[in-house]
Amino acid sequence: MDKQPDVVRTISDLRARVAEARHAGKRVGLVPTMGALHHGHLSLVDAISAHADMIIVSIFVNPTQFGEGEDFDAYPRDEKDDLNKLAPTAASLVYAPTAQEMYPEGDSTKVSVADFSERFEGAHRLGHFDGVATVVSKLLMQCLPDIAVFGEKDYQQLAVIRQFVKDLAIPTTIMGAPIVREMDGLAASSRNVYLSAHERQTAGQLNVVLSKLVDDVKSGSPIADAEKHASQSLLAAGFDAVDYVNVVNSATLQPLTTLSAPARVLAVARLGAVRLLDNMAIEAP
Numbered sequence: 149m150d151k152q153p154d155v156v157r158t159i160s161d162l163r164a165r166v167a168e169a170r171h172a173g174k175r176v177g178l179v180p181t182m183g184a185l186h187h188g189h190l191s192l193v194d195a196i197s198a199h200a201d202m203i204i205v206s207i208f209v210n211p212t213q214f215g216e217g218e219d220f221d222a223y224p225r226d227e228k229d230d231l232n233k234l235a236p237t238a239a240s241l242v243y244a245p246t247a248q249e250m251y252p253e254g255d256s257t258k259v260s261v262a263d264f265s266e267r268f269e270g271a272h273r274l275g276h277f278d279g280v281a282t283v284v285s286k287l288l289m290q291c292l293p294d295i296a297v298f299g300e301k302d303y304q305q306l307a308v309i310r311q312f313v314k315d316l317a318i319p320t321t322i323m324g325a326p327i328v329r330e331m332d333g334l335a336a337s338s339r340n341v342y343l344s345a346h347e348r349q350t351a352g353q354l355n356v357v358l359s360k361l362v363d364d365v366k367s368g369s370p371i372a373d374a375e376k377h378a379s380q381s382l383l384a385a386g387f388d389a390v391d392y393v394n395v396v397n398s399a400t401l402q403p404l405t406t407l408s409a410p411a412r413v414l415a416v417a418r419l420g421a422v423r424l425l426d427n428m429a430i431e432a433p
């Protein structure tokens with residue numbers, strides 16, 4: 149039977165294990181997660197395994213990145229199941245701190261990335277990226293990994309993380325890993341479990357509509373028309389609302405009106421209370 153990774157819950161235990169690994173000449177890799185692990189997370193472990201000898205998975209449902217009325221209390225938590233899922237992987241340590249360890253009494257420092265954090269997801273989830281940037285900075289400082297991996301599914305999150313890691317000169321390489329998709333192309337997400345059977349069927353149309361937008365833009369359709377058409381198609385497919393569908397510069401996330409730079413389409417569509425995120429690269433034709 150596969151061995152589950154060991155679990156540490158304090159910064160000092162984590163640092164002792166990291167120091168041991170470094171002493172043995174190992175490169176340390178970190179996979180930050182909020183648990184509720186699915187094959188998307190396991191693919192992150194897989195992706196980092198080519199670049200690290202000791203892989204740590206952090207599991208922490210970070211309260212500061214959830215807004216009022218969001219699903220912090222309901223967010224799926226099952227550490228036993230997460231450890232079982234990690235057993236056959238290359239992860240050898242889980243860091244699962246308590247909220248007190250992460251945000252001890254008197255904690256008053258926030259990491260905030262201007263501009264990147266204010267558009268798209270930032271405009272819909274006020275303070276969300278400050279919460280993400282703060283907890284990821286803490287995780288990187290606590291663990292001091294050589295490399296950390298984040299999924300491209302949260303593309304804006306990845307851009308925010310790359311920015312503060314550069315600005316703060318944190319000596320960790322940030323690696324992006326491709327989106328993992330279900331059979332019908334729906335991007336894997338811990339929140340997909342909230343979808344009813346009917347909503348789950350509709351959800352599979354998001355990537356279909358975005359692929360069509362990518363093809364349209366590549367074959368010369370004006371970007372504004374393609375964005376509008378994609379929003380209309382999502383509503384016609386049964387989505388309850390479209391928060392945004394925007395073609396942006398893939399490095400700066402500034403909206404594009406022509407394909408003048410490597411581009412990405414970012415989108416969020418809603419089914420009931422569930423916001424489904426997706427994004428795709430648009431390579432220049």
Ligand code: PAF
Pocket residue numbers: 180181182208210213280283284302305
């Ligand atoms: O992407 C996530 O699961 C979270 O935002 C992260 C990066 C683990 C920070 O809490």
